[in-house]
Amino acid sequence: MGKRKKRQSTEINASSMADIAFLLLIFFLVTTTMDIDKGIISTLPPISDEPPDDTQANKRNVLNILVNKRDDLLVKGEPLQVTDLRELIKKHVNNNGRDPNFSDSPNDAIVSLKNDRGTTYDMYVQVLNEIRGGYNELRNEFANSNFGMDFQDLTKEQQKTVVKTYPLKLSEAEPEEFGGGES
Amino acid sequence: MSKFKKDGGKETPAISTASLPDIIFILLFFFMVATVMRETELMVQIAYPKATELQKLEKKSLVNYIYVGSPTTNHEQKYGSAPRIQLNDRIADKVEDIRDFILQERSKVDENLIGSLTTSLRVDKDVTMGIVSDIKQELRKVQALKINYSAVQKLD
Numbered sequence: 116m117g118k119r120k121k122r123q124s125t126e127i128n129a130s131s132m133a134d135i136a137f138l139l140l141i142f143f144l145v146t147t148t149m150d151i152d153k154g155i156i157s158t159l160p161p162i163s164d165e166p167p168d169d170t171q172a173n174k175r176n177v178l179n180i181l182v183n184k185r186d187d188l189l190v191k192g193e194p195l196q197v198t199d200l201r202e203l204i205k206k207h208v209n210n211n212g213r214d215p216n217f218s219d220s221p222n223d224a225i226v227s228l229k230n231d232r233g234t235t236y237d238m239y240v241q242v243l244n245e246i247r248g249g250y251n252e253l254r255n256e257f258a259n260s261n262f263g264m265d266f267q268d269l270t271k272e273q274q275k276t277v278v279k280t281y282p283l284k285l286s287e288a289e290p291e292e293f294g295g296g297e298s
Numbered sequence: 299m300s301k302f303k304k305d306g307g308k309e310t311p312a313i314s315t316a317s318l319p320d321i322i323f324i325l326l327f328f329f330m331v332a333t334v335m336r337e338t339e340l341m342v343q344i345a346y347p348k349a350t351e352l353q354k355l356e357k358k359s360l361v362n363y364i365y366v367g368s369p370t371t372n373h374e375q376k377y378g379s380a381p382r383i384q385l386n387d388r389i390a391d392k393v394e395d396i397r398d399f400i401l402q403e404r405s406k407v408d409e410n411l412i413g414s415l416t417t418s419l420r421v422d423k424d425v426t427m428g429i430v431s432d433i434k435q436e437l438r439k440v441q442a443l444k445i446n447y448s449a450v451q452k453l454d
Contacts (some may be wrong), residue, residue, distance in 0.1 A: 127339070130315060136322035143326060147333035152361070153352040154418065154448040162438040184426075184428055232428030236421045237347045240447055242348040289431065 155243055160287075175215060176223040177286075178207045182242060184233025191216070197241050204249030208281065221253070221281045229288040250283045257281060301319045334358070338387045342367035342375075346451035347423040355446055360415050362403045362442075364396065366429060367422035383433065393429075396436040404442075422446040 118194045180200075182191040190203060208224040210217035218224035226246055230239055251266070254277050258266040262273055269277065319337040327453050344367040369377040373389070383390040385399040404412055417437055421430055437445060 129319065132319035132373075133315065133322055136319050136326055138327065140322055140326045143329045143333065147329065147335055152355040152358065152418070152448075153451065154355065154446040155349060155351060156353045156444070156446045159438050159443040159445060161441065161443060167339060192447070230427050230431075232426060232431065234427040235423065236427060236430055237423035237426045239427055240347040240349055240423070240449055243447065244351050244449075247351040289435075 141223065150208045155240065155247060157243070157285075173219065173223070176218045177225045177227050178204065178218075180226065180242065180246075181226045182228075182230040182234045182238060184231040186235055186238040188242070197238075197245060200242065200245040201249045201252070204246055205253055208249070209253055225286055227286045227288065247283070250281055253281050254278065302373070331433065338363075338384075340365060340384070341369060341373045341387075341389055342382060342384050342421055342422070343370050344422045345424070346448055347448075348448040350454075351453050352449060352451055353446075355416060355418060357414065357416075360407065360411060362400065362417050363420055363444075364399075364417060365420045365434060366425050366433070366451045381423065381429055383429070393432045394437055396433060397440045400422070400437065400440045400442045415442065416444040416446055417442050418446040418448050 139201075179189075179191060183189070188197060188200065190200065195203065204226065206214075207217045207226075208221050210224075211221070212219050228242065228246070230242075247282060255266045257280055258269055258273070258277050261277075262269055266274065266277060342365050346367060366381055367384075368379050368381050369376075377389050383393065383396070385395060390396065390399075394444065400417070404415060407415065407437070419433065434445070437443070
């Protein structure tokens with residue numbers, strides 16, 4: 116009997132292990148966050164004193180998008196819904212000289228975006244999203260017809276050729292207060 | 299006494315809690331892997347805009363965050379309710395502070411990695427573009443040209 120008792124005492128009591136683990140768990144729950152790190156990645160143009168060189172850009176190649184402070188869109192002088200913007204971008208970029216109102220070639224196409232200081236950030240992101248989305252769809256179509264794969268699955272080199280065919284040329288004018296009525 | 303049958307045999311064995319630590323450890327590991335350390339306490343309220351064409355930011359250590367939104371209720375008294383810019387753990391007094399902030403963050407990283415530094419704009423969706431444009435101008439002045447407009451995935 117005495118021998119057996121001795122053997123039992125060597126067992127470590129692990130019931131507090133759960134408490135220790137709980138403490139650690141709670142510590143991590145409090146100090147960490149489920150962070151989102153996704154977004155629309157973009158590159159700003161470098162600052163320069165020279166005025167931008169619009170003169171050589173043919174008027175038909177530029178798709179003018181205006182957003183006023185009531186979040187209304189004006190594309191090529193006509194009001195438009197954000198949901199229709201993507202199709203128009205695709206039509207503009209992929210025109211290849213057919214329609215005289217749209218671009219000569221994807222390489223010449225420029226999207227010009229100008230917003231009011233009162234435009235909400237949400238609207239701005241929506242517009243950027245549609246522009247990006249339009250280009251992504253075009254690139255995807257091109258990738259599928261030329262390489263038989265989605266753009267994402269292409270090699271770096273192939274992606275470069277696709278991007279070269281459909282370069283996203285976004286020109287952002289500095290916002291000014293061009294109004295849009297009372298908000 | 300015989301009312302309460304205390305004799306053994308029918309006694310149910312206690313539930314073994316030996317596996318409880320393991321379960322908790324699994325939970326712990328899940329949270330350790332799925333979350334990141336909270337670097338700064340948010341002093342502004344941010345509801346991210348929704349978008350579909352999202353890209354992931356790759357190197358977390360090479361990303362600087364600029365938060366813009368209305369101060370939270372705790373900080374409302376001090377900073378008012380108009381949208382403010384938060385850099386690290388303080389609210390910027392003016393937009394020009396961004397330049398110093400970027401230069402300061404730049405000095406912390408290796409020289410040949412400066413080119414891949416990205417600035418993530420975490421802006422509340424109801425903020426107006428005026429303040430965002432000012433930030434973009436400041437970023438251009440310090441040549442911090444790679445930016446990211448933080449957004450969440452839109453579910454159709």
